[in-house]
Amino acid sequence: xxxxxxxxxxxxxxxxxxxxxxxxxxxxxxxxxxxxxxxxxxxxxxxxxxxxxxxxxxxxxxxxxxxxxxxxxxxxxxxxxxxxxxxxxxxxxxxxxxxxxxxxxxxxxxxxxxxxxxxxxxxxxxxxxxxxxxxxxxxxxxxxxxxxxxxxxxxxxxxxxxxxxxxxxxxxxxxxxxxxxxxxxxxxxxxxxxxxxxxxxxxxxxxxxxxxxxxxxxxxxxxxxxxxxxxxxxxxxxxxxxxxxxxxxxxxxxxxxxxxxxxxxxxxxxxxxxxxxxxxxxxxxxxxxxxxxxxxxxxxxxxxxxxxxxxxxxxxxxxxxxxxxxxxxxxxxxxxxxxxxxxxxxxxxxxxxxxxxxxxxxxxxxxxxxxxxxxxxxxxxxxxxxxxxxxxxxxxxxxxxxxxxxxxxxxx
Ligand code: GCO
Ligand code: MG
Numbered sequence: 001x002x003x004x005x006x007x008x009x010x011x012x013x014x015x016x017x018x019x020x021x022x023x024x025x026x027x028x029x030x031x032x033x034x035x036x037x038x039x040x041x042x043x044x045x046x047x048x049x050x051x052x053x054x055x056x057x058x059x060x061x062x063x064x065x066x067x068x069x070x071x072x073x074x075x076x077x078x079x080x081x082x083x084x085x086x087x088x089x090x091x092x093x094x095x096x097x098x099x100x101x102x103x104x105x106x107x108x109x110x111x112x113x114x115x116x117x118x119x120x121x122x123x124x125x126x127x128x129x130x131x132x133x134x135x136x137x138x139x140x141x142x143x144x145x146x147x148x149x150x151x152x153x154x155x156x157x158x159x160x161x162x163x164x165x166x167x168x169x170x171x172x173x174x175x176x177x178x179x180x181x182x183x184x185x186x187x188x189x190x191x192x193x194x195x196x197x198x199x200x201x202x203x204x205x206x207x208x209x210x211x212x213x214x215x216x217x218x219x220x221x222x223x224x225x226x227x228x229x230x231x232x233x234x235x236x237x238x239x240x241x242x243x244x245x246x247x248x249x250x251x252x253x254x255x256x257x258x259x260x261x262x263x264x265x266x267x268x269x270x271x272x273x274x275x276x277x278x279x280x281x282x283x284x285x286x287x288x289x290x291x292x293x294x295x296x297x298x299x300x301x302x303x304x305x306x307x308x309x310x311x312x313x314x315x316x317x318x319x320x321x322x323x324x325x326x327x328x329x330x331x332x333x334x335x336x337x338x339x340x341x342x343x344x345x346x347x348x349x350x351x352x353x354x355x356x357x358x359x360x361x362x363x364x365x366x367x368x369x370x371x372x373x374x375x376x377x378x379x380x381x382x383x384x385x386x387x388x389x390x391x392x393x394x395x396x397x398x399x400x401x402x403x404x405x406x407x408x409x410x411x412x
Contacts, residue, residue, distance in 0.1 A: 001026060001060040001100065006052040008034070008044050011389035014354030016040045016397055017328040017361075019384055020047060020088035022096060024060045030095035031382055032088030033297045033331030036080055038186075038399045046085045050074075055089065061100075063093045067303045083275040083300040090301025091334045091380065099379035105334070106374060109306065109341035116371025117339045118145060119323075119350035120218055120243075124161045126151035128206055134162065135211060144370035145216035145243060145347060150203045152196045157189040159400055159412050160220060186398030191410045193229055200233065204240040216243040216347075218269075223247045223411040224402075227256040234264030243347065244269040244291055244320065250411055251279075257288040269293050272322040276300060277308045284312050291320035291346050297331035298322070302338055309342045318346030325351050329361035333382045336365055336374035348372055360388040 005023035010016065018034040034043045051070065058066065070086045071077060098105040106112055121143040125131030131150055138146050149160040200219075207217060219242060225233065230248035237245065246269040249256040260268065269291035271280060275298060283289050292312050299305045309319055319342065321335045332350075339345045350372060353361075362383045364375030375381045402412035 001028065001096065003055050003058050003060050006047075006055050008047045008052070009384060009386070009389055010040065010044060010394045011360055012392045012395050012397075013356035013360045013388070015325060015357075016394055017357070018043055018047075018084075018088070019328060019330060019389075020092050021384065022055070022060065022089070022092040024096060028060070028096045028099055030060070030092035030099070031330045031380065031384060032091035032093075032095070032301070033328040033334070034084045034088035035297060035326055035328050035331065036084045037326035038397065039081065040394065042081045043084045043088075046081050047088065051085050051089060060093055060096050063090065063097060064303060066090075066093060067301065071300070078275050078278070080273075080275055080298060084297060087297050087299065087301040087331075090303050091296060091330060094302050094334070095380040102378050104374060104376045104378060105302075105337035105380050106340040109302075109337060112340050113343055114340065114345065116368070116373045117336060117345065117348045118370065119143065119348045119367075119372050120145035120147055120216070122147045122149065122160070122162075122351055124149040126161060128203065131203070131207070132210055135207065141352075142367070142370045145218065147218040147220060147349075148204065148207055149220060150200065152192070152199045154195050155190050155192060157187075157400075158191070159189055159222065159402070183398075184396060187400040189400045189402050189412065191224065191402040191404060191412070193224060193226075196224070197229060197233055201236040201240075204237055204242070208240045213241065217241075218243045218246065218347075220246040221248040223250045225249055227253075227259040230256070230260045231263035234260055234266035234268075237266050238264060242266050246270070246291075246293065246320075247272065254282050254286065254288060257283060258286070261288055267291065269320050272298070274299065277304050277311065280308050280312070284308075284315055284317055287315050287317070289317060291318055293320050293322050295322035295327050295331060296335045296338065297327050302334055305335070306338060306342070309338070309344060313342070313344040316344070318344045319348075320346045321348055323349035323351065325353055325357075329353060329357065329363050330380060330382045330384075333363060333365055333374050333380045336372055337380065339372075340374060356388075356392070360385055360392070 364381035
């Protein structure tokens, strides 16, 4: 099993995706997701210029050693570009190994610990009536857990709130459809934390009154609060029994989380922007979070995310892997296999890709009764249709950003 071909494929069906395809001399192929939203081509360059030349001629069966080699030999460790590139190699090697073994990947990771993965979808609305419709529409699509994001009076555009107008393609309003946001410059949105904090508890009260006590509800604070603001919000949301409050403060500061923890029992989820197990080490050890938000694509692959989850299991901390549409179907499927196998699975974020994406990436996962399953095809269970992929060249696309009313840049 010698790697004799490595291709980096960039395609933009509903949004940009970067995929690594490895082929071995005995005819096995493996796919890995290297998509870094808004900075895609930097990972393409890292892979093409620095990783592919090192892979050709190496043994595809040595997954752990290849990971350690790419991580340690570069000397310059960590960072989103490096780790997305290493992640793609790691996923592709696991795909190859499982295909060679004739097994779905979850079998190699220890076998299934459950029959399916509870998943949450993204409901949002500028106003309550829109939000309620969005929650109902998610329930109609079988979601049994819902993330709730709301507009805030006085703020025009907030990331995470779907708007029909922003969806150039028509159809159901979504906030992640890129075309409306594509261009040489990112879109500016506005923010005011005090207005948000005044408004949000009332929204959760209304949602609980309308949908009852059982429905698991989640909320993403998107790094926008100070520790004290997050502590206040967590406390005020306690009566509404959230499944989690995500990224309540900028994820880099462990001290901030300590302060939040001292004041609230609302469960906390952190880590979608983390790159290594080291980013999780102290907050897991100090039990400052309840859910690990890493994604295989941004954490350096299946190998390190599995280690992170094993470490987290010592502290009864569960998974809540990042699953927006900027994780490609390859990355999503890879983390479904991991989620099925580990003991401390919590929930999987699942936004659903667009129809064009599903034609480019042929997938074998299933979505039934609110549960995901990666399927039983050998490997990760995703193949890339090169003809379809070739129809959609890369398009420059940036994430939006926030400024306060006086023009100050703010976390978004
Ligand atoms: C989430 C996230 C995403 C990110 C996006 C950035 O919880 O799903 O916050 O919406 O913002 O993945 O690329
Ligand atoms: Mg998030």
